[in-house]
Amino acid sequence: MGELLRVDDLKTYFFTEAGVVKAVDGISFAVNEGEPLGLVGESGSGKTVTVLAAMGIVAKPGRIVGGKIFFKGEELQASSEKEMRKVRGKKIGYVSQDPNSSLDPLYPVGNQLVEVVRTHFDETKAEAWERGVKLLKLVGISEPEARMKAYPHELSGGMRQRVAIARALAGEPELLVADEPTTNLDVTIQAQVLDLLRNLGKELQMSLILITHDMGLIAEMTERVVVLYAGKVAEESATAEVFRSPKHPYTAALLASVPRLDQKAALVPIGGGIPNLINPPTGCRFNPRCTYSKQICVDNVPPLEEAGERRLVSCHRWKELDLRRKA
Amino acid sequence: MAESLLEVQDLVKYFPVYQRGILTKKKVGDVHAIDGVTFSIGKGETLGLVGESGCGKTTTGKVILELEERDSGTVLFGGKDIYATLKTSSREERLALRRSMQMVFQNPYGSLDPRMTVFDIISEPFVIHKHIQRSEWEGRVYSLLKMVGLEEYHAERYPHEFSGGQRQRISIARALATEPRFIVADEPVSSLDVSIRAQILNLLEDLRKRTGISFLYISHDLSSVRQVSQRVAVMYLGKIFEFAPVDDLFDHPLNPYTMALLSAVPIPDPERHTKRIILPGDVPSPVNPPSGCRFHPRCPYAAEVCKNEEPPLRQLGTDHLVACHFAEKFA
Numbered sequence A: 001m002g003e004l005l006r007v008d009d010l011k012t013y014f015f016t017e018a019g020v021v022k023a024v025d026g027i028s029f030a031v032n033e034g035e036p037l038g039l040v041g042e043s044g045s046g047k048t049v050t051v052l053a054a055m056g057i058v059a060k061p062g063r064i065v066g067g068k069i070f071f072k073g074e075e076l077q078a079s080s081e082k083e084m085r086k087v088r089g090k091k092i093g094y095v096s097q098d099p100n101s102s103l104d105p106l107y108p109v110g111n112q113l114v115e116v117v118r119t120h121f122d123e124t125k126a127e128a129w130e131r132g133v134k135l136l137k138l139v140g141i142s143e144p145e146a147r148m149k150a151y152p153h154e155l156s157g158g159m160r161q162r163v164a165i166a167r168a169l170a171g172e173p174e175l176l177v178a179d180e181p182t183t184n185l186d187v188t189i190q191a192q193v194l195d196l197l198r199n200l201g202k203e204l205q206m207s208l209i210l211i212t213h214d215m216g217l218i219a220e221m222t223e224r225v226v227v228l229y230a231g232k233v234a235e236e237s238a239t240a241e242v243f244r245s246p247k248h249p250y251t252a253a254l255l256a257s258v259p260r261l262d263q264k265a266a267l268v269p270i271g272g273g274i275p276n277l278i279n280p281p282t283g284c285r286f287n288p289r290c291t292y293s294k295q296i297c298v299d300n301v302p303p304l305e306e307a308g309e310r311r312l313v314s315c316h317r318w319k320e321l322d323l324r325r326k327a
Numbered sequence B: 001m002a003e004s005l006l007e008v009q010d011l012v013k014y015f016p017v018y019q020r021g022i023l024t025k026k027k028v029g030d031v032h033a034i035d036g037v038t039f040s041i042g043k044g045e046t047l048g049l050v051g052e053s054g055c056g057k058t059t060t061g062k063v064i065l066e067l068e069e070r071d072s073g074t075v076l077f078g079g080k081d082i083y084a085t086l087k088t089s090s091r092e093e094r095l096a097l098r099r100s101m102q103m104v105f106q107n108p109y110g111s112l113d114p115r116m117t118v119f120d121i122i123s124e125p126f127v128i129h130k131h132i133q134r135s136e137w138e139g140r141v142y143s144l145l146k147m148v149g150l151e152e153y154h155a156e157r158y159p160h161e162f163s164g165g166q167r168q169r170i171s172i173a174r175a176l177a178t179e180p181r182f183i184v185a186d187e188p189v190s191s192l193d194v195s196i197r198a199q200i201l202n203l204l205e206d207l208r209k210r211t212g213i214s215f216l217y218i219s220h221d222l223s224s225v226r227q228v229s230q231r232v233a234v235m236y237l238g239k240i241f242e243f244a245p246v247d248d249l250f251d252h253p254l255n256p257y258t259m260a261l262l263s264a265v266p267i268p269d270p271e272r273h274t275k276r277i278i279l280p281g282d283v284p285s286p287v288n289p290p291s292g293c294r295f296h297p298r299c300p301y302a303a304e305v306c307k308n309e310e311p312p313l314r315q316l317g318t319d320h321l322v323a324c325h326f327a328e329k330f331a
Helices: A047-054 A081-087 A109-120 A125-138 A157-169 A187-204 A215-221 A239-244 A249-257 A295-299 B057-064 B082-088 B091-100 B118-129 B134-147 B152-156 B164-176 B194-211 B222-228 B246-251 B256-263 B304-308
Strands: A003-016 A019-032 A036-040 A062-071 A092-095 A175-179 A207-212 A224-229 A232-238 B004-020 B025-042 B046-050 B072-077 B101-104 B182-186 B214-219 B231-236 B239-245
Touching (some): A003 A207, A019 A036, A019 A062, A019 A207, A019 A232, A036 A047, A036 A215, A047 A175, A047 A207, A109 A125, A125 A157, A157 A175, A157 A187, A175 A187, A187 A207, A187 B256, A207 A215, A215 A239, A232 A239, A232 A249, A249 B194, B004 B214, B025 B214, B025 B231, B025 B239, B046 B194, B046 B222, B057 B182, B057 B214, B072 B082, B091 B101, B091 B118, B118 B152, B118 B164, B134 B164, B164 B194, B194 B222, B231 B246, B231 B256, B239 B246
Parallel strands (some): A036 A224, A175 A207, B046 B214, B101 B182, B182 B214
Antiparallel strands (some): A003 A019, A003 A062, B004 B025, B004 B072
């Protein structure tokens, strides 16, 4: 399995009137070909900004201030805007959280699919329309010919998200980024969309980056996971390992704080709140909320250290802590 | 089971749908938001009300508090019909009833007035209900803040100075200010960050144990419902589909919709593989709900009888109510 996307020490800051928001502050990770990777973190952890930066679409006042991004070994940052347009959609497809705002309400969904198809392929309108119908069929929409002429408001939330996925697939990307793709959907519809994403990954041999705050989705959908906290990587590992024995106190605390459907155990809340990224805490950014915090955690930023095979942890004390869940 | 505090009987609420012309307004149908809902809540009990969007769970909460008028049905609170009380009684009695039933809303960013200090927000019920002497306000507000895990000095601040979780604590303190016996909590954690949710869920559970307040916990998040509820009601398109003690419902669901709902929830444990039931299609429109059992177009077990006859909510085993023609098959 080759490496598809590599993000190396990425820094993206937002220059606001209140100060510089260090939304992404030195994040590194890689996605292999055909591998479903999860980016998990709470709001403000930098998960969305990281992938937007990879595609070169960070909105002002945001700016990439450091780091490199490679796609199949080729550096993307050096590319011109014209070249980047070929990366977006053709190499990396993006499905956003909210299909209500990502689809244009003024055009039928068919037009929106055709537009993307014709951006990436030299096809006539009729050919592109045919391809659009196939795409809708691929994402499991019944009567695709008729649906091509439907406006977004005529579709249900689940169908709109399917259309958004179809559009992201229109350029036949090698990597699909799904940013909280099911947050706005009901659970039974969420199950349909997840099933679709899983099958598409296998069928099209496409890599997937799933961005979510839901540890349940991570467990179900991914093989590797990067845990983000306040713009930094807390931990990266194979998914099964993270759940079996988390090495970063934040990961462990997160797992202990989410209610589970299959058992009723006492919830252990994480104290405090998410830090302000204009003035992040010194040292380890999790230290004000960490139960294992020591002086060193306040003074020094912990390095991202190797903690096993393809396993990285950013904690001063990971060697001495046993964070496995007590059964 | 504990003595019941609240009894909801055959509650119905339709919202009319109009087609507007230039000058005319024609009624073209009804949204069947809740269509004959019956359940009870015991003293000191949390009842979880779950369902997907549009199933009528929020409307149920609002109709119980008469924030929305019901079309028919009754709600007994402590044995008294609340609609009769609100219509015919004296102002004092009406206020007393209002004091005993409160609500916590979903979005703590929208439900707190940004121009009021926390002190003003929490003491506003005292202004309206006049049940606390002016001289005692300060002490009361401070003790309410303490109850929800905030500090005295927070009273002088404004809502924007607080995080989402803290704001939700403030709105819980406001609900507690009238010393209610019953609180409707409508999705109280769904707009909060994951690491904060546990704080609020634990607070609700702690309050219930300490004060004996009953809760109607409305949520689409089944995991959190399991965490805080003693009994759970599952709603689909305005109807109660299943109503049972929490472990009974989660471990031995008897309605195919409940089964599908439970199987669809991702469990944060990669080594646990559940068999997923994937339902076809979407939730039908509540304007024209399907005939017979409202779930039959999506149900994997649907038979002819399901299309024609609506299954009644019937008892199967102790305390387990289910609305399905074939519930015995799943027992």
